[in-house]
Amino acid sequence: MKANRIFSMLLIVALAGALLSGCAGHQAAAPAESAFKPFHDVVDMAFVEQHVTIPMAENVMLIDSRPYKPKYIEGHIPMAVSIPDSQFAKMTDKLPADKNALLIFYCGGLKCALSHKSAAKAEALGYKNVKVFAEGYPKWMSVKSHYPSVSAEWVKSQMDKGTDMVLVDSRPKRKQYDQGHIPSAISIPDMQFDEHKGQLPPDKNKLLVFYCGGLHCTLSHKSAAKAITMGYTNVKVFAEGYPAWVAYAGKPAATAKTTAVKAGQEEGSIDHDEFRRILAEAPESILLVDVRDAEEYKRGTLKSAINIPVDELEGKIKTLPSDKPVVFICGTGARSGESFYMVQDLRPELKNVYYLDGELTIGKDGSYTIKKPQ
Template sequence: MKLRLTVMCATLLAALSGMPGEVLIVGARAAESVAVEARAGWYSQLVDAEFVAKYAVLPKPEGVQIIDSRPAARKFDPGHIPTAMNLHDGDFDKLADQLPGDKNTLLIFYCEGYECMLSHNSAFRAEKLGYTNIRVYAAGYPEWVKSGRMVAVSVPFLKKKLDEGSPLTLIDSRPKERKYDKGHIPGAISLPDSDFDKLIDRLPADRNSPLYFYCEGLNCKLSSDSAEKAVKLGYKQVKVVPEGYPLWARLYGPGPGTSASPKVVIQTTADQDAIAIASFEKILKESAGAVLLVDVRDPAEYAKGTFKGAINMPVAEVEKRAAELPTDRPVIFFCSAGGRSGDALDKARKAKPGITAYFLDANVKWTPDGGHAITPN
């Protein structure tokens, strides 16, 4: 025992003094810390899965951000550590503004294991930006999965699986009457976490069936609680969708529910593709949830003000993101003057002929207090 402690102390001193040799990975269980061989280019402040697990929980803890440095579509979307944000190291400079504003925030970077340098590279870049509390989980996602910990998927990945008709059971863990009945992800079954034990017969009998749980976003723990219960029941393919229904509604519009929004009547101008200003204002006031509002301006413009519930889809991205546009309710494109919104309409119809869509051909200005003014061109 004395020898083990001596070796650990020597290793720690070597790491702190910059001596070559081993780096001590600090974890929640110090007596079981794992020493690994130092590698060229590694960030020095390393942590293990036990350390990360304290923060990979819902509701998402304040003062910390786990960051997945891997590519989004090929790696992050199909599986990542819960509460992690994706900031691919290859796009770090372009996406650095997504990092927390507080430079004292604990940042935990990870990627694809010991052979992957993306997390280390990102950690060094964050340090240059002035962040003072940075760690790297060097073992990364492969060890996380191998140790049997909960895995999360992104909302776009879930949408892709549903569109492909992949065999899975999607579970809404929110209260039925107050949440599920008012709108849910299409195809989801209602199994409130508070009634999980009474309603487990709604789950498939086959314990190998893929289960995806979601609730009300990063501040909601119902989905992760239900997912853990499913794991204890012996289900082997259990995943959570941490951003849940709020992000789904923002990206793809509100889902069906027993209190679904009413159908709307859209009046147009002489141009049958352009919605009349009065009709548009009426929809904003009375039934905005019955349409999908799409702001086709640039992200910087969108961030300064837009209509409540609108998603941002810059005109240059409309064709490649046309799959996100619904066919079960009208889509209304808008910008600040009508030029880009009309162009977006044409691109969307070409890429997805089945949509019902219009554009707002008017001048729009937003005020700092959230108001707006719409005037004819």
Template sequence: MTAKPLLPSAFVAATAVGISLAASAPAMTEVPQVKPVIAKICTNCHTAEANTLRGYFDNVAFKAKTIQVRIDNSVELIRFDEDEIKVVNSQGATGDGELLRKTPKGHEVKVEYTERAGGRTAVRLIEKPPVTVSSDMLITTAGVERLVALGPEKGRYFLFDSRPLPRFQEGAIPTAVNLPFPSFDKLVERLPKDKNALIVFYCSGPTCNMSPGSATKAKKLGYTNIKVFKDGLPAWSVKNYAVLSPQALQEAWLDKGLPHVLLDVRSPKEAAKGFINGAVSFPAAWSAKLIKNLPPKDKKTPIIVYGGPDVKLAKKVAGQLLKAGYGNVKVLEGGFAGWQAAGYAVASGTLAAKAVYVPKPRPGEMAVAEFKKYAAELPPDVLIIDVRNGDEVKSGMIKGAVNIPVEELTTRAGEIPKNKLLIAHCSTGVRAEMAYHALKELGFPSVGYLNATVTFGKDGSYVLSVP
């Protein structure tokens, strides 16, 4: 049996019909690139500093004493000592490494480190605190809801989304216009001419500086009636749907292959005349019952709803989805008619009857079935590396696997062959992912990891459960 080199993870794309798209590419000589030390979005307010990383907290492994920080498409692994590192949470509380257990995944952080034998060691981690906005400039979710219900003309307001265009295209508050903070000065003409008009800025939530930054710029230009929706889109999405244009659906979702569920709420007869590729038949007349057949409720599952000329049906279904517990619901502006008018492709035939949502795997993540295949019959050109600690493997290991704790990969790299497919695993997937990044950083060409909880038997047996 011959193992194939691990290619970029295949995934089931955004369509509810579950089309499998496998990524493949010809062999190429990789050109070493300088890894970023600060996320692009952070550069709007900060500059790169020596011995400092700015990005998103991705994971922590206490047994490996390692923190994983994501900086755009790059990942950094930083060692830490629980008693030495100082952690400042978003509320300003200070503690030692134990406080890392409470750091939210995806939260923006600043990590200060020192260079030591064996690599970088974190000495301080600071969670990004909520931005400060004067109370007289704040507007609540309820306040924005009232304005949106009235509309810009009756409500006499201008609502601006301060996030970059790609984020705006993924979904925005109804009636909002995109005025990205990074491009504010170039697009300032989007502001109203009336300096006394009510203008509201929002962005990605309490720790995002873009809407307060936009408000500051507008104030300097002489605008006198400025509000900041500090809680932003995350707060809005708890009870309200977002909207996106046909162009945004095509460019931000379909072209990029972002996983989502697309629901066509028109009648089967109407939908049969033409629909958006990948849509699921979800007639509004039966939506209350059909909701039970949707993927498990998850506030992160993107669900995009569209209908016909009567947008009330799409909005009705979106409201039902929100009440049912889905927290990432969007409505396509203009519905199917708007899609056609924009000149985008129309599918024909029979719509899918069941919605399927499969999140896009993280880089290097291996399918469970593929891992089981290799574990059952280990080919000569595959090596399974158990990156747990020595005391953990005493309870059992997969037959044929080798044990190299993740923190020892760098010093023991000489023991690892470069002509094999390397598959890292641990007990939860956290250290396995760290091992994947460490091995790629060390120059190993074919690497994957198992993202699953694994329990082991001393006879080499194991039980997997996928998160």
């Protein structure tokens, strides 16, 4: 009995030792799971807002520690530089030479360790003024007046997908936009924003992307702020702008230098023979707009014509292109003429706009006849 009692005690001691050893082993593994330590110098939104300027001061760098794709390209704090924490060692050449420069790291919010890790790495390199904006990008976007910046890759991908967005060039029209712009972009120079803001869509939830001449250009940021003040809720800025687009996507779209359409006798009208020639030889060179009612349009129209009833034209006038002539047609020249003058009032910058003045009869097969106005 005594031997059994001793054996039982030894067994209990052995089991206890094994449990303690297992616990110790588990505790030893814990640091690997919780190796992240918050950086010692954390700043708030007010501090970041104070230092985000356009352009940024030479001795200040805002650094996004999140992955470049998909996070940074689809939205980042304006003027932030992308140095993903996973690539930090390979990208230290992007850091300023001055070790006293202010470095502000951020990532995806309070649960994100990337900015803290990168900040510690920067400090280890000898940088003396390193901060972490721990609340990061989510906190930035929680402020109604704030907007994100996007990159050329994101803009191109949205264009390729056919995303319903309005791309706005905030640079001066004649000196810059007309010399080259991103395809599909409309021109609303920031200095004439109030004059041309009617080109913006009535839907305040529509995606608006503003751009101008690069990171030193303030125009797109000013226009974006104005759009937000107007109530638009989905506003972004392609801050790297036109130069980055050219570098990424190649040659920009220049405003087409369209051959002037031969005019008719009445102001804004197109010559009848010219009209026939264009439809026969190059119908794609113009935008032909049938402004009759939808029922009239369905009964027969010209093959290349689209239908925008004159009653709906004002709301859609911003969609008219600036890179090719626009020609309005109807049955008698009355509604097409009204459309021409509406464009003159609402989009005076469109110069290649005409209407067919005369009696136009269209067959179901797309054949047509034109008679001179009485």
